[in-house]
Amino acid sequence: MMSETSRLEGKVALVTGAGQGVGRGVALALAREGAAVVLTGRTESKLRSVAVEIADRGAKAHPVVGDVGRREDVELMVAECVAVFGRLDVLVNNAQSSVQRLLKDTGEDDIDLAYRTGPLATFRAMRAALPHLRAEGGSIVNFGSSTAVQGDPAFGSYAMAKEAIRGLTRTAAREWGRYGIRVNTVCPAAFSPAADTFRDADPERFERFVAGIPLGRMGDPEQDIGRAVAALVSDDMAYLTGATLMLCGGRTLLA
Template sequence: MERGTRLAGKTALVTGGGQGVGRGIALALAAEGAAVVITGRTESKLKDTAERIVERGGRVHTVVGDVGERGDVDRMVAETVREFGSLDVLVNNAQSSVQRRLEETSYDDVELTYRSGPLATFHAMQAALPHLKTSRGSVVNLGSSAAVQGEATFAAYAMAKEAIRGLTRVAAREWGTYGIRVNVVCPAALSPAAEAYFAAHPEKAEHVLAGIPLGRMGDPEADIGRAVAALVSDDMVYLTGATLMLEGGRTLIG
């Protein structure tokens, strides 16, 4: 993909950047000139993404850690600033998922999705705030169309993702005075997790695709990543507190 300059001079931190949508976002941000820090629990996945960024001429740093641990989150932010000198863009992408019917969902299921989702997002936003104030930066949090629509078997996941949307709206109001923008994207992308799920549930894949007006799942980099790159650029400087449904029209109403 041809390199751009919309994010030249900016530094982005992407949690869960080793695979799937997180990888696509990291690649797209780097392609627009941002220095990118990617985090995750699996070093080999981070290394693979980092190699792709370097091959394209980008700058990248990796941090192994678990967003469910506050100390790890603080370290991710600190290493970002130490490595590149600033923090302009925070993308909270990492999230564990559990799928069970509501009556079968346990407290542990809910605790896992909350610790890796809204609590991790909350901790990262708090840790990043002093740096985002300086840069008048941008936060992108990941929501889910499954949560917006209330899809069956997604109880714990939907609770976590809708909590993130609520947190985003509060932050947009409170942090606007600092010039910080905070938005949500809800992607529908063919990530490794989605591919595995659809392979195990072909009838579900057929149903999902039939409900997408554009007729396909999104590409993590070309469709989701490039949209996030545009969102955090100066092209979208007047947008905050919004939810962008990057899912091919799947949640159209009416």
């Protein structure tokens, strides 16, 4: 069912990593506000499942299978979005691959994976989207991480990549503001397949993690993260750019 506000009616959004977790939640929330959504990811069955959910809510969705770690796939995602819907107004760079290891055990291959699927993929998507976002002004949301802001142990390569994305976001906000393009970062603490793996592998550590969140819970991908992203890319937040929105229940507050 569509939202009563439909703040994104007539807009087209592209969400990477939209087949599950936070990406799915963001896609559902954008569709609820009236946007047509291009869903990208590596697993076609997951994308099609989310597309059905969106169609059942009365909105439009189009799945595009691809790996953000490959430049040609990223360019295809953007090109197909414009070919299918005729425009691109919102780009959400959510997809990211990484491994968890202590720094002493982290190899260059781990760092390469995190950078190739994180800041490099984000840069490629932003540059491919730029001509289309300039047409009428648009909005980019890049995903950082509360884990990177906190410097959590065993997340070295991931933290490096996510903080690089925040730097890229701020530079793009300065350079592309003249085109009417807003660029912001969201740092969530929310349920996802990776969070589920973390919980199942080390329940005690996961409980300590949640206990460190002032609101006392992990975020819901659609209700807590997706709805905030929908508000962020709407005209309600038209004067915000270059910012980092901490959607983490307060876990990064200074003691």
